[in-house]
Amino acid sequence: MSSSGSRSSVTPHAPSASAASAASAASTASEASAAPVAAAASSEVFSLLARMEVGELTPEQYAEIARRCRWPDWQSRQMSASQAAELIHDGMTVGMSGFTRAGEAKALPLALVEKARREPFSITLMTGASLGNDLDGQMADAHMLARRMPFQVDPVLRRAINAGEVMFMDQHLSETVELLRNHQLSDIDIAVIEASAITADGGIVPTTSVGNSASYAILADKVIIELNLESPAALEGLHDIYIPQMRPSRQPIPVVAPDSRIGTPYIPIDPARIAAIVLTRGSDSPSTCTPPDDGTERMAGHLVELLKQEVALGRLTPALLPLQAGIGSMANAVMSGLKKGPFEHLTMYSEVLQDSTFDLLDAGKLDFASGSSITVTEERGRTLWKDLERYRDRLILRPQELSNHPGIVRRLGVIAVNTALEFDIYGNVNSTHVCGTRMMNGIGGSGDFARNAQLSVFITKSLAKGGDISSVVPFASHVDHTEHDVDILVTEHGLADLRGLAPRERAVQVIENCSDPSYRPALRAYFEEACQRGGHTPHCLEQALSWHREVEVKGHMRAMRTLPETSPSLEGAAPSVPDATA
Numbered sequence: 001m002s003s004s005g006s007r008s009s010v011t012p013h014a015p016s017a018s019a020a021s022a023a024s025a026a027s028t029a030s031e032a033s034a035a036p037v038a039a040a041a042s043s044e045v046f047s048l049l050a051r052m053e054v055g056e057l058t059p060e061q062y063a064e065i066a067r068r069c070r071w072p073d074w075q076s077r078q079m080s081a082s083q084a085a086e087l088i089h090d091g092m093t094v095g096m097s098g099f100t101r102a103g104e105a106k107a108l109p110l111a112l113v114e115k116a117r118r119e120p121f122s123i124t125l126m127t128g129a130s131l132g133n134d135l136d137g138q139m140a141d142a143h144m145l146a147r148r149m150p151f152q153v154d155p156v157l158r159r160a161i162n163a164g165e166v167m168f169m170d171q172h173l174s175e176t177v178e179l180l181r182n183h184q185l186s187d188i189d190i191a192v193i194e195a196s197a198i199t200a201d202g203g204i205v206p207t208t209s210v211g212n213s214a215s216y217a218i219l220a221d222k223v224i225i226e227l228n229l230e231s232p233a234a235l236e237g238l239h240d241i242y243i244p245q246m247r248p249s250r251q252p253i254p255v256v257a258p259d260s261r262i263g264t265p266y267i268p269i270d271p272a273r274i275a276a277i278v279l280t281r282g283s284d285s286p287s288t289c290t291p292p293d294d295g296t297e298r299m300a301g302h303l304v305e306l307l308k309q310e311v312a313l314g315r316l317t318p319a320l321l322p323l324q325a326g327i328g329s330m331a332n333a334v335m336s337g338l339k340k341g342p343f344e345h346l347t348m349y350s351e352v353l354q355d356s357t358f359d360l361l362d363a364g365k366l367d368f369a370s371g372s373s374i375t376v377t378e379e380r381g382r383t384l385w386k387d388l389e390r391y392r393d394r395l396i397l398r399p400q401e402l403s404n405h406p407g408i409v410r411r412l413g414v415i416a417v418n419t420a421l422e423f424d425i426y427g428n429v430n431s432t433h434v435c436g437t438r439m440m441n442g443i444g445g446s447g448d449f450a451r452n453a454q455l456s457v458f459i460t461k462s463l464a465k466g467g468d469i470s471s472v473v474p475f476a477s478h479v480d481h482t483e484h485d486v487d488i489l490v491t492e493h494g495l496a497d498l499r500g501l502a503p504r505e506r507a508v509q510v511i512e513n514c515s516d517p518s519y520r521p522a523l524r525a526y527f528e529e530a531c532q533r534g535g536h537t538p539h540c541l542e543q544a545l546s547w548h549r550e551v552e553v554k555g556h557m558r559a560m561r562t563l564p565e566t567s568p569s570l571e572g573a574a575p576s577v578p579d580a581t582a
Helices: 017-052 059-068 081-085 108-118 135-141 155-162 176-181 213-219 294-312 329-340 355-362 378-384 388-394 406-412 446-450 503-514 520-533 546-554
Strands: 093-096 123-126 145-149 190-198 204-206 222-228 274-280 323-325 346-349 366-371 395-397 415-419 422-424 455-459 488-491 494-497
Touching (some): 017 081, 059 190, 081 274, 093 213, 108 135, 135 145, 145 155, 176 213, 190 213, 190 274, 204 213, 294 494, 323 329, 329 415, 329 455, 346 406, 355 366, 355 378, 355 388, 366 388, 388 395, 415 446, 422 503, 446 455, 488 503, 503 520
Parallel strands (some): 093 123, 190 222, 323 415, 455 488
Antiparallel strands (some): 488 494
């Protein structure tokens, strides 16, 4: 989709001569001051590109290419990243590999950044999820992104999105290629896919993620392949590429267990559509997940106790059901905490395989893991990538429309653990927008799992900004997951099991078990006043977003903090449980 298509066609009035002279002088001064900055940025990009791209080939590299690239015509399509970047023009829609900072093309985006600084242009960029190596930020800073979807985590891009400079479509990760396949989004002009190998008939073997790469490569007019000579050779054979048939004649997707293999270990494409092969080297950005702390250890403990109870009640076996964990430090730490539980022969059906996956595999707790990408910390990566062969028969990487497929999630009965920015007293969860307006990252795959999981769990620490903000609020400022899709809420203080509860009952559980004691009295007071006014889901509308207003104006919620002793518990309070005979 052309970025110019959305621009106004109205011609402004011509400026006066004096105004034009002043504007010209200001423009000249601005350009002069900006020149050193632009030169420095360009130099940095060239340096990064030089590190990522393979130059003149050594005999050893030729031998490595012979092992990885069995397609006989590869040399006829070999180009530098800068040459391949010339195939991408203003207004194009580009689909790139990459899912949670794993498996993204690494050289071509830098070449596009350099091109955009030299001759401005913009594109619509689709990926699987977030890109690593600061590529989203580099492209946003070069003003080459007109539109971006479906997920991101980069602070530079985030600022551009919240400033309205980049139009960001926040999507459920299972939906993007369905919309694309049915022509509800702009057709892909060029796909840019990182590969660890190319088969004899031109099939693409992905690297550390599949994401949306398969569908982008299959649907695009042209394909640019970045063959990463430093990607682990043991990745070949790990992938399971399956594309659902077109509706209305689609057959059921035959995934019946996390270890079901139903496709091919490569992306099948017509090699005639391979427009360029760029030889690269380089690693994914490591995960920034932090080690477990006291808060996440306590959250893990609450979740383990819940799962033990589910086993005792006969709802689950000690093998539980397939696990899913959202990306990030909290979900990763809580999932690692399952090592301490009395569970055996666990399986995982998730999007991102993080450190916790390999912690559980190494502990002998996890038998098999299915995901769409592998994203690990630098420390874990130092051993994992050298020893990947040891895990190969216990891992699968799939397209994200399968890893996140609502039908498969429901069929397998996944236990989903995802992270919230905030949630309200009735169980509505905000995963994306700070104070309801400013995009953080995106909904990602949490919605795919939350609505369809056997157990939908959301976790968060009860406080943010050193206690200045409560993550438990009267009314969520933005709702990504309604109370209908949320079973369990967990903070370091406790767990609220919301299954089978009416809104007034839910509020008591959330306030008493999940909120921080310093904010609990204000939440109790809000709820009690709301109940006096009546309603199925009682609210005081003039107060409902006042907590967020405090953050907007003052940067904190301190006015809502009081000593916990000043307000009695709501447990057993009459307004909280409606009369069963009513």
